[in-house]
Amino acid sequence: MGERSDGARNGGDVVVETLTALGVSHVFGIPGQNALGLFDAIRRSDLTFVSSRVENNSAFGADGYARATGEVGVLFLSTGPGALTALGALQEAYATGVPLLVITSQVPRSGLGLRRGMLHQLDDQQRSAVNVTKSTAVASHSAQLPSLLADAWSLAQSAPAGPTWVEIPQDVLLEPTDTPPVTSVVTAVADRAPREELVDAAAELLSAARRPVILAGGGVRRSRRGSEALVALAERLDAPVVSTVGGKGAIRFDHPLSAGSWIEDRHTTALLEDADVLLAVGTAMGEVTSNYFTFAPKGRLIHVDAESRVLEANHPALAIHADAGLALAAIATRVVSRDAGDGAGIAAGLRHAVEDRLAAQDVKTELALMRDLRAAIPAAAQTFWDMTIAAYWAWSAWDPQDGEFHSGQGAGGLGFAFPAAVAAAIGTGQRTFAVSGDGGAMYSIAELATARQHDADVTWLIVDDGGYGILREYMADAFGQATATELARPDFVALAASFGIPAHLATLDTVGEVIAGTFSTRGPAVVVLPARLHMFAPTHHTSATT
Missing domain, CATH: 3.40.50.970 (Thiamin diphosphate (ThDP)-binding fold, Pyr/PP domains)
Structure with missing residues (x-):
């Protein structure tokens, strides 16, 4: 020093x-x-x-x-x-x-x-x-x-x-200080363990359940050993696990009990509703997770969260104010193992039902893009997603594999993906991947200078559809036409090049190959994809026939 x-x-x-x-x-x-x-x-x-x-x-x-x-x-x-x-x-x-x-x-x-x-x-x-x-x-x-x-x-x-x-x-x-040089600190990071009687009550409900389901939120991912405790409990209960957007990766998608994270899907909503005991952990069961507040549980709900204000905010429950990992681990030691369930079959059935529904829609372009991006990006890469149509697809479709999925959907503001990915690349020394729309990209465009200055190993995909794509779609659906969604924007390829950053113009046919190529390079890279993507059809669980 x-x-x-x-x-x-x-x-x-x-x-x-x-x-x-x-x-x-x-x-x-x-x-x-x-x-x-x-x-x-x-x-x-x-x-x-x-x-x-x-x-x-x-x-x-x-x-x-x-x-x-x-x-x-x-x-x-x-x-x-x-x-x-x-x-x-x-x-x-x-x-x-x-x-x-x-x-x-x-x-x-x-x-x-x-x-x-x-x-x-x-x-x-x-x-x-x-x-x-x-x-x-x-x-x-x-x-x-x-x-x-x-x-x-x-x-x-x-x-x-x-x-x-x-x-x-x-x-x-x-001001000059007389405080001696600081060489030690006193810290106290508090755990929040669950109360014993609540653990007993939860274990009793789950042990008696015939159709238990687990909803795993971001609190499971953030908790120390949360994912490990989740898998252990799911296996003891033989219960399918649905992941929220924030909880994506709490259980591996290739685990037989993983029902994926198609949270905005009527089949997923029905699975959660029809559980006789639903264990929701580390999630507020908020707007997106509840399929836009259409979720209405029919059975008993056990709600675990470290933030007391979310408990029972949307539904009556056995509320357990605790760290997700500590609560899951405690419950797992007390439940009676279920041998008669078909958790893997239920999880697989849900995935197939989603695939069949999508196959009946005109979304081949979007599904192909998700497949091409997943194939192009190394399994262990950390990915960062802005509030854009491609990210809305990724909320449901993206398999984190050995990496981590990060999205700006907690508060839903624009501009998260690229600066977060730049900093993550600097902190980990590994190439990261960011996805933005052209509207959100303009919130972050100045950080091209940061990426160049720090030589961050980051690949930034900008999906350029000429405006605020998701708002365009929402307004067109609601009002018949969109207002104030069309945007003037720069030549992103030329702009990135002006910062001394390699930039590539891709098509839907070449974007996977182009992005894969950036992962064999050093320093920042920008890939621009002119494309107008669309969301899958509304899937709110409004009736048995929707």
Whole structure:
């Protein structure tokens, strides 16, 4: 670690020393006037700073890094406009349960709570973050920083995980400190174990079930050993497992009990409804998962989640407030194994029913694209999907295989995929794959500079259909025509090339081959696919004949 020329240390040094003691290696963000003391301290540390071009993309980057590495994503933000610009991306991390430590600068202490006309000053910056974070805090002197940061780092990972927010005034960062160099930290990441009587009640219901089904959400993936515990319980119950979009990969698709993740399908909705006992774990059973609130369970529902506010929010249930993995493991030790079920047959039957329904629709182009992309991308690659028609297909159709599937559908904002994939590539050292539409791509286009600056091994597929494709389709279906969905856009191939990034124009026939070729190269690559895709037909479970 380097030193200041005068040998003094300041609050900025205390921050980076604390982060280093916490095991942090990468930090994301953009420098700002009130945060200069923090950024100067990075120079004297071993932290790797990843500079993006828009603060919202910095937050998406920290989010993608956390998802890909399993570490806490650390984000540095400047005061006022910089901090506010990141809030949209923080909503995604908050909704999805991604652990982030957000460190933002503040005006000097003499301006807090006042209107002194300081640059970047807000009436109450902390209040702006409350809606998208688990906690907020403001430091008043440098001696507080190690504890504030360690507590926020711990809380970010405690179930349910999510972003935490610490503000540090400019003068606290710049003033000399008497705090000894930080070489140790005290952390306390809290597990949330299930209550014993609830485990007993759940095990009793499941042991007596004739048609048990498990719905596995993102909380299972995020929980330590959650996937392992899910598979163990499913096998003891011989129960088919449906994955939500966020839970995709909690059980391998090639496991006999996996019923896939065709969550917006009437056959899947019916399977979940007809279970005499449905165990929903790590999911709010929200809009998408419930097939747009058409799901109406007929049997008993056991609902497990680490976020207490989602329990019974949509349906009465035996509610278990607990970490998904801990609850699944505890229930598995107490259920009676079922030998008379046909979980594998039910799972396979559901998959075949979905395939038959799709075969009767004009969606051969979209199915072929999904197959070609899956064949082109290595089995272990991590993929990142924006809110675009190709991603809506991937929610249901994509098999993560040995990799991880990441989507921006927690909050549903645009621009997640590319900055998240860039950061994940930097953090893992492995090539990642991102998919955006042309509308969403414009949210992230500045990050071509980030990808080039850091030589990130990332392949970005931009499906260019000339506008906001999914909104075009929704509006046309609802109103007969679309409004404000058509977009002027750049020549994406030429634009990427202007950043010094290899760019390729593909067709539906060649896109798989082109993308596969990028995985044998180094550095960023862009593939542009002009194509107008369509969704599969509405599948809401409104009657027995739909």
